[in-house]
Amino acid sequence: MAHDAALRAACRAAYINNMPLAQIAAAHTVPPGTLRGWKRRDAARGDDWDKLRAANLLAGEGMEAVARQTLSDYVRQHKALMDEILGAGDMTAREKTQALASLADSFNKMVSASRRVLPETSELSVALRVIQLLAAFVQREFPRHAAALLEVLEPFADEVAEKLGGHRA
Structure with a gap:
């Protein structure tokens, strides 16, 4: 036709x-x-339709959005592969260990690459981690102030996320 x-x-x-x-x-x-x-x-x-598609994606969403999506896709695949390796009955312990080591190396490389491409996301991650550490510290060392700190930190975490990354992590 x-x-x-x-x-x-x-x-x-x-x-x-x-x-x-x-x-x-x-x-x-x-x-x-x-x-x-x-x-x-x-x-x-x-x-080449694929090259045009990739260029359109980069132009429309920007490199950070593409990198963020790539990292997200990788993490989903990484988890699926880990589950598959750990559940594989036909692999020896040595084979599982080697496969997991290879997967861990791949994960470290992906995270390292994403830090270079996603400075805002990395910055946001550090900021929110510091907030979590502060909350844990206050809960442990100054429990009487924990409720007041939590009342302030929840909206502050949203503000940090908005300023650094445009979304709550």
Whole structure:
């Protein structure tokens, strides 16, 4: 079945604007295989939909938003892999230890990279950690002041989050 140029352009635009291929296929009643073929042929001619999509994402949301989402996605995958490794009955203890060590190394590298890309998020994390440490200290050493401190710290934590990161962590 032949598709007109307008339909093809609409599908391309939807993809570049971050819509998944399956959703585009359903919305425009175009088979997913046809969409993948258009994408592949256009890329061969220098019109790479994936590069345009990435550039659009960076321009629209900024590098910090992309890095924040990447870190969030990584943490979800990291947790899933840890659960899989720990629950694997067909792995020896040595294999599990090696896999966990490799995963820990990967995690440390990801966190280190995210600190460089996400200075606001790192700053916010430190600020909120200091607030938590102060609250614990007051609770332990000056329990009679804990309620008053908590009354002040809760709204203050929100203000710190708003000033440093635009959201509550």
